[in-house]
Amino acid sequence: MEAASKRKQVLDMLDIILAQRPTLKLECGEDVAVLNGVTASLLSHCPSGVAIEVASLDGASPQWVGAEASCFFRVNEDPPHAGAHMLTFTSRICSVNCQPNGVVMLVLALPESIGRVQRRRCVRVDVTQEKVPSLKLWPELPSGVAVARKQPLLDTEDSVNTGIRVNNISATGLSLKIAEDLMRQALPQQNKGQRYSLFFTALSSPNCPVTHFWVNAILQNVIENTQESEVCLGFEFIAEGELDERKRIVWQPLKCDEVSGLGKFIFKWNLDNFRDKPLVEC
Known part of the structure; x- marks a missing residue:
């Protein structure tokens, strides 16, 4: 029951992201360093995965499949003037597809959770x-x-x-x-x-x-x-x-x-600390 509730929270938050269309910032490991810091947008989602598109790449590689990717984004509260939250989720790249117009589409596995996180690397x-x-x-x-x-x-x-x-x-x-x-x-x-x-x-x-x-x-x-x-x-x-x-x-x-080279460790450890925190309700 708890897993189903958590899954629903993730899907509800993905609905909010799709509605607000915030810019997603990607962070990946050294094996997919070309994706570090690039911007993306959410295309769609379903109970099995999340599709995002990246327009700032010269190409794509099937070797990215299986790599871990983290997305950072900001969502506004309702009403908007009440503030915003910086959120993140981490998942695995399931497929890579380069469109004829040069836009790269990545399909990620549905994340287990979405949580608040501080993105700056100098955090202790x-x-x-x-x-x-x-x-x-x-x-x-x-x-x-x-x-x-x-x-x-x-x-x-x-x-x-x-x-x-x-x-x-x-x-x-x-x-x-x-x-x-x-x-x-x-x-x-x-x-x-x-x-x-x-x-x-x-x-x-x-x-x-x-x-x-x-x-x-x-x-x-x-x-x-x-x-x-x-x-x-x-x-x-x-x-x-x-x-x-x-x-x-x-x-x-x-x-x-x-x-x-130390920043990537801080980022990973900080993400590990926040990954299991509950979803922020907006």
């Missing part, structure tokens, strides 16, 4: 160790240094550092929660404005390979939680890096104030 999301499996922190490493020769202050893979975890993260920064005892040992003094270098890995889903990130960051805040006997450190990313052929770190300025 709470994460578990499964999403960020490892993290290391050093005092700021200069460009050209051999990282292997530098002992990190904190390392989540070190059994001694079991009192550290990533609390939340965005494409522009992250926060760590560290046990007070570990703080006294590893970071006895913390001052706003201090600079650190971090290495961490990210995992979008269990069956995907991990991605490595190197960042320089400024400590922006220190919040003590005496009840939990832990300290929260907030960092802002200021540079991104990679290891050269000699395993030496090379830093580069951030592009658009974000770490390259």
Whole structure:
């Protein structure tokens, strides 16, 4: 009964989208990167699927079938002056058809739910160790240094550092929660404005390979939680890096104030957090 009710909510919302004709923004994984950020419109829907058309593509590929696609759109409340909601749904591409006029039609499986979501990629999301499996922190490493020769202050893979975890993260920064005892040992003094270098890995889903990130960051805040006997450190990313052929770190300025490639993980994790939230009634 609950599944039938949820399905009806989805179909009712699709009726609203069809009536209001909002612009849909598409986001897809790296395997269909050409669809990221393109606009589309809803053509029709039925109990088994949703048809959308995209006019801004030069062509289409049958290899898109099976890929995950997320649609973002804004719907107005009734009456319209009462406001609007930014909503999203995620589905799989079932078929691809290129029309004679060049318009591409995509048929998506009927989404399981439609929910409210914040689309900007700099939103912070709470994460578990499964999403960020490892993290290391050093005092700021200069460009050209051999990282292997530098002992990190904190390392989540070190059994001694079991009192550290990533609390939340965005494409522009992250926060760590560290046990007070570990703080006294590893970071006895913390001052706003201090600079650190971090290495961490990210995992979008269990069956995907991990991605490595190197960042320089400024400590922006220190919040003590005496009840939990832990300290929260907030960092802002200021540079991104990679290891050269000699395993030496090379830093580069951030592009658009974000770490390259991290936004897609934030987007995916944020979407996962909101996917099971109830449909917003308009």
